[in-house]
Every structure is written in C-alpha cells, then in structure tokens.
Amino acid sequence: MKTSIKSGLALACAMFFMFSCEETTINPENENDTNGTTEIPGKKSKSTGRSSASIGIVGSEADVSRTTTQGTVLMGGGNDVDEAIQWMINKSGGGDFVVLRATGTDAYNSYIYGLGSVNSVETLLINSRTLANDPGVEATIRGAEALFISGGDQYNYVNYWKDTKVESAINYLINTKKVPVGGTSAGCAIQGDAYFDASNGTVYSDEALDNPYNQYMTLQRGNFLNVPYLGNTITDTHYDNPDRRGRHLTFLARMNKDWGMTAKGIGVDEGTAVCIESNGKARVFGSGYAFFLRQNGAGPERCQAGASLDWYRNRQAVRVYKIMGNSSGSRYLWLDTWTSGSGGSWQYYYADRGTLRISY
Secondary structure, eight states, X not given: OOHHHHXXXXXXXXXXXXXXXXXXXXXXXXTTSOTTOSOOTXXXXXXXXXXXXXXXXXXXXXXXOOOOOOEEXXXXXXXXXXXXXXXXXXXXXXXXXXXXXXXXXXXXXXXHHTTSOOXXXXXXXXXXXXXXXXXXXHHHHHTOSXXXXXXXXXXXXXXXXXXXXXXXXXHHIIIIIOOEEEEETHHHHTOSSEEEOXXXXXXXXXXXXXXXXXXXXXXXXXXXXXXXXXXXXXXXOOTBTTBOHHXXXXXXHHHHHHHOOOOEEEEEOTTEEEEEXXXXXXXXXXXXXXXXXXXXXXXXXXXXXXXXXXXOGGGTSEEEEEEEOBSSOOOEEETTXXXXXXXXXXXXXXXXXXXXXXXX
C-alpha cells in the first residue's frame, strides 16, 4: 500500500492550493490567461443577465442558434489536444461554447476561441449544489452548442452536480439537442456509465490489484451522465502517468462482480483524445495512446475483499485494442461492436494473483 505517498500528496495539495490530487489539468497554452485578467481581443465582461456562475466570456454575449452534430470527447489530461477541440467546434456549427468547472479560472475561453470560429466561449464555475440548481446556470448550459468539462477533482462534479439541474442540462445537450460534449481528466472520468468517483481520494494500481474492495475503490454506475456508446463502460485518464492499467482492469472486475456487467473501459494517455462520432466511430487524436478494454468471456476467478485480484482466464481475461493517436484521427475503433478497427493492435490484460500481466 502507498499510505505514505497518499499522505504526502494530500499535504502537498493542501499547501499549494492546487487542483485535486486525483485529477489535475492545466494546459500550459492557457496559463497566461489567469482569472480573466488578461486583455483578450473581443472579450466582454459578464453582463447582469448572465448566471452567477459565469466567470468570463469571450466573443458575443448575444445568444445564437446553430445546427449541431452529436459527438463525445474523452481527453486524457495534461496538454489539451487542439484537434479534438477543433473537432468539437466543427460540430458546434459555430455556436456558443460553454466550459464547466468546479475550481480554477476562465483560461479555456481564449484558448478555445482561438482554435476556430465560434460565437462565444463562456466558463461557468459551479462549486455548490445551490449553483448547480440555479435556473440561470441551467439555461446557459441548455443554450450551448458545445460543452466541455475541465479537469479537477471528479468528486466535486459528483458531489455538486449529480441529481441537479446541471446534470439534467448536460444530459439534455447529449441526448436531445445532440451537441458535441467532452471533457478532460476529471471531465472525462465522469462520462462512463460506471465511474470512479474518488470520494475517498485516488487509488493506485497496486492497491486496487492487491484488494479490489479497499477503501479507495469507490465506484458508481448508471446514475449520472448518459453518453452514447459508453454503456457498461468506465473511463480512465492520465493512463501513462502514473500507470493506471492495473486499477482500470480492477474496475472492470468489480463491474462484473458487483453488477453483472460485461464490462468495458476506455483509457486515455495524457495529450491524447478519443473523439466518438455519432455513428460510434472512436477516432484517436494526439501524441499518446488510447486503450479500449472489453471483458473477454467469464469474469474474475477471485474478486473479493481482503484478497488480491485473480482474473486469469487462460491469460485472456480482457481484450484490449491499443491505438496511437495522430493529428488527423485516422486510427479508430468502432464502438458499436468493439471488434473492428484500424491502425491499432490487439493484446490481452489479465491479473495473476494481484499482478497485472499482458499477453499478445
């Protein structure tokens, strides 16, 4: 167990007032735009007609209506992927782009506004259930032609937004208005049908494999966002930093053991994004890898409290399609079947008495 590391990490976070220990994302491209103080061409101050959660807007404050195309972005944290944001802008029809967060600044406004043609980019800082149930906040979200959820701490999103007007508005955008919706780091972690809520802090791969029911393994399912093609699926981010494959495999084991799911997962490296088209084609943009995991037959041989995970199944417990991103998003997997793709390679993950193994 990494108790001392957890304690040290928590202390460091408290001392420096950074984002959550679980999920952090600040794109260096955005750091010069701090708390809305930088002069930006076209930037307008918040009007009294906007919701109290608004912390800044770039572009026009006049609402517009545009024809949109549905799509989902799962970004792995770290440096943001320009091509994925541009993919969202294209699907937004040039309408109003809204960013949601529970901590931080409006740094995304100028970054997104500079990547394509949109009417406006506005950031809402929603850090209480009162704000999450504010009619003005709900109206701003419902009026968006694109929505992006920033990094931070996913438990803030679960704690503040679940079962509120914000949750309802996001699901309206996804499934009724059909606009592009995405998120990075924590904003990606909450998009699966099942999700790790981090209510007790982060969990490391060795901890998860050593005891799938340890105090940090806090999972929920089916009660937050309803994203196309992510049924029975759990996402994970910062996949390469640190290595999260072991805990992701354990998440899938718990999903099968606890809820009888044929479990699936999407893991995304930093600097990488999975962009899911409305027809289920999951394209990979960026500089790292995306991993598409699917339970391959029977569930774990042993998944119980106080014992290490054993999910061997002839060294083929979970089938994984690994795709390296690029600037064109030309490599992909079809999520309607999870069996057909291009540009990637197949491998298997399995747990041998608490140790992650990979076979080919």
